[in-house]
Amino acid sequence: MELAAEDRRVLRRLAARIELESSPRELAAATRLAIADATDFDERDANRNFRYDYEAYSEVQRNLTRLVNIGELRSAMELSLELMKEGSHQVEMSDEGLMTDDIQDCLMPVVRALQSCDLPAGDVLAWCEAMTRSDSVGFICEEPLQKLRKLYAASPS
Numbered sequence: 001m002e003l004a005a006e007d008r009r010v011l012r013r014l015a016a017r018i019e020l021e022s023s024p025r026e027l028a029a030a031t032r033l034a035i036a037d038a039t040d041f042d043e044r045d046a047n048r049n050f051r052y053d054y055e056a057y058s059e060v061q062r063n064l065t066r067l068v069n070i071g072e073l074r075s076a077m078e079l080s081l082e083l084m085k086e087g088s089h090q091v092e093m094s095d096e097g098l099m100t101d102d103i104q105d106c107l108m109p110v111v112r113a114l115q116s117c118d119l120p121a122g123d124v125l126a127w128c129e130a131m132t133r134s135d136s137v138g139f140i141c142e143e144p145l146q147k148l149r150k151l152y153a154a155s156p157s
Helices: 002-006 008-017 024-039 054-069 073-093 100-115 121-134 142-154
Strands: none
Touching (some): 024 054, 024 073, 054 100, 073 100, 100 142
């Protein structure tokens, strides 16, 4: 673990194989770092199919799922907004947006959790609106967010 702590890629590979114990705060911090790693790109590579960190996207998905599973849905929602903002910018700057599916895969555990949660409808609708505003390309997770909006717009709160 000491060696892995010095190299996030090693830590990410270790975390993919075994579920490491961490507090919700540590898990959220690790997710923020993974989002930064996943969405990082060199601005000079804009309008090209540049390389991106698949493993970091996998960690984001794993961590968002874990946060949902331990009852930290609001934290997962907040991190999803960060992912949408940074990830959609990465898609916008790339030639073909190859990472679009990775971003959507990361967001789906949160969307699925929101379909059956006990949060106030207004909070879920506000999150959907914020997600749409954060999407600089206008199509990431578009259909699942529309379905979630319809579900909560129809529900009494």
